[in-house]
Amino acid sequence: xxxxxxxxxxxxxxxxxxxxxxxxxxLLGARKGEECRLLFQAADRIREEFVxxxxxxxxxxxxxxxxRQNCLYCGLRRDNRRLxxxxxxxxxxxxxxxxxxxxxxxxxxxxxGEDVWFTRxxxxxxxxxxxxxxxxxxxxxxxxxxxxxxxxxxxxxADRFLLKFETSSPALYRYLRAGLELKDRLNSxxxxxxxGFEVGSGNMVGxxxxxxxxxxxxxxxxxxxxxxxLGIGPFIPHPDTPLAGARGGGVExxxxxxxxxxxxxxxxxxxxxxxxxxxxxxxxxxxLLAGANVVMPDVTPEEYRRKYxxxxxxxxxxxxxxxVGRMVRGLGRGIGRGRGFRPPARLPSFRTS
Ligand code: 5AD
Ligand code: SF4
Numbered sequence: 001x002x003x004x005x006x007x008x009x010x011x012x013x014x015x016x017x018x019x020x021x022x023x024x025x026x027l028l029g030a031r032k033g034e035e036c037r038l039l040f041q042a043a044d045r046i047r048e049e050f051v052x053x054x055x056x057x058x059x060x061x062x063x064x065x066x067x068r069q070n071c072l073y074c075g076l077r078r079d080n081r082r083l084x085x086x087x088x089x090x091x092x093x094x095x096x097x098x099x100x101x102x103x104x105x106x107x108x109x110x111x112x113g114e115d116v117w118f119t120r121x122x123x124x125x126x127x128x129x130x131x132x133x134x135x136x137x138x139x140x141x142x143x144x145x146x147x148x149x150x151x152x153x154x155x156x157x158a159d160r161f162l163l164k165f166e167t168s169s170p171a172l173y174r175y176l177r178a179g180l181e182l183k184d185r186l187n188s189x190x191x192x193x194x195x196g197f198e199v200g201s202g203n204m205v206g207x208x209x210x211x212x213x214x215x216x217x218x219x220x221x222x223x224x225x226x227x228x229x230l231g232i233g234p235f236i237p238h239p240d241t242p243l244a245g246a247r248g249g250g251v252e253x254x255x256x257x258x259x260x261x262x263x264x265x266x267x268x269x270x271x272x273x274x275x276x277x278x279x280x281x282x283x284x285x286x287x288l289l290a291g292a293n294v295v296m297p298d299v300t301p302e303e304y305r306r307k308y309x310x311x312x313x314x315x316x317x318x319x320x321x322x323x324v325g326r327m328v329r330g331l332g333r334g335i336g337r338g339r340g341f342r343p344p345a346r347l348p349s350f351r352t353s
Contacts, residue, residue: 001031001034002038003031003035005026006027006030009027010027010038010042013027013042013260021217024260024264025216027039028216028219028253028257032252036256039259039263040291044291047262047293049346050266050346051269052293053333054293054337055288055328055334056106056293056294056295057294057296057336057340058107058108058271058294059105059109060111061097061110061111062111062112062308063087063088063093063300064086064115065308066087066113067112067113067114067115068114068115069143074241075238075241076113076308076309077178080240080241083307083309085307086303086304090122093126093130100134101133101136103299104321105299107137107339108130108138109140109162109296110130110141111141111162113143114145120146121152123140123142123152124153124155125156127157127158137159137341138157138160139160144185150192151195154195154196159198159339160199160228161200163200163201164202166204167182167207167210168203168218168221169214170182170183172210172214173185193225198228198342200227201225201229201230205232205233205235205250206248208243208246215253219257226265228269229271229342230268230269232257232261232270232273233249233274234254234279235311236249236312236314238309239312251276251279255287255290258270258287259291262290267342267343267346269294269342271296272288272294278316279313284327285331288328289331294340
C-alpha cells in the first residue's frame with residue numbers, strides 16, 4: 001500500500017518544495033516495496049537530470065592509520081592496540097598518486113586518521129608535489145585541524161575536503177566520539193566552506209541510539225550547509241571497539257537516506273560508499289541506481305590497505321578500475337572524463353525535455 005501522503009511529499013521534494021522535518025521523516029520511512037521503489041526511481045530521475053550519466057571516480061590513498069581520536073565506532077581509534085599502525089613515506093604517497101593518475105584517475109583523495117605527524121608544512125608539501133606531478137583534483141580527508149592548517153593546504157593546491165558530521169544529535173555525537181563536540185565539527189566545516197574548499201560531509205546510518213527523527217535532523221543539517229558532497233554509509237560494528245555488540249545499520253535504510261539526499265540536494269556529488277558494497281554484494285550498484293554518481297576505489301598499496309580497518313570487511317581486495325568500468329557500463333552509465341566538480345545548480349524550470 002502506497003500512502004497518498006507519501007506520494008505528495010515525494011512529489012513536493014522532487015519539485016523543489018522545502019519539506020518540513022516531519023515530511024522528511026516520512027520520506028526516510030518509505031515502506032518496503034512500492035514506496036521504496038518510487039523513492040529510488042525519483043532519485044534516479046533527479047540524478048539523471050542534475051548530474052547526468054557520468055560516474056566520477058576518486059582514487060583513495062589511505063596514507064596513515066594513526067589516529068589521536070577514540071571514536072567508539074571506529075577500528076582506527078587510539079585505544080585499539082590490536083591494530084598495527086603504519087605511516088606511508090612521503091615519496092611513497094606521491095608515487096601511489098602518480099600511479100593512480102597514470103591509470104586515469106582525475107581525483108586523488110588523501111585519507112588518514114587524525115595523525116599530527118603530518119604537520120601543516122609536511123602536508124602542504126605533499127599536496128604541492130602531488131598537484132605538480134598529476135594535475136589531479138586533490139581531496140583531503142584527515143580530520144579536524146586548525147583553520148590555519150586548512151588555509152595552508154588550500155593554498156598548496158587542495159581542492160576539496162571531506163569531514164563527515166557523523167550524526168546531528170549533539171548528545172549522540174558526544175557519546176560516540178568520546179567527548180568531542182558537534183559544534184566544533186560544524187565550526188571546522190564552516191571554516192572549510194569559507195576557505196573555498198568543495199566540502200564533503202555526511203553521516204552514518206544505524207548508529208546505536210539513533211532514531212528516524214535523528215536521521216531527519218541529519219538531512220536538515222545537510223540542506224542547511226549545502227554540502228557539495230555527501231558520504232552516506234551504514235554503521236558496521238567493529239569487533240575491536242566498544243560497539244562490537246551493536247546492531248549496525250541496514251542497506252535499505254541507508255539507500256533510503258541516500259535517495260532522499262539526491263532528491264532534496266539535486267546536484268550534490270553522492271558516492272556509492274564502500275560500506276554499502278561491504279554489507280551487500282551489489283550494494284554499490286544499488287546505490288548508483290538510487291541517486292549515487294561517484295565511486296571511490298581504494299588504491300592504497302596492499303600491505304597498508306589491510307591495516308586500514310575502520311570496520312570489518314573494508315580491507316578485502318578492492319574492485320580495480322576496469323571492474324568499476326564494467327559495473328558502470330553495465331548500468332548504462334559511463335565514467336566521467338573530467339575532475340568531477342559539483343555541477344552548477346539548474347532550476348527544474350530550465351528543463352528542456
Ligand atoms: N562503520 C561504518 N563507517 C565507519 N566510519 C568509522 N567507523 C565506521 C564503522 N564502524 C566512517 C565514519 C568516518 C569515516 C572515517 O569512516 O563516517 O567519518
Ligand atoms: Fe579517528 Fe576518524 Fe576513526 Fe574517529 S572516525 S577514530 S577520528 S579515524
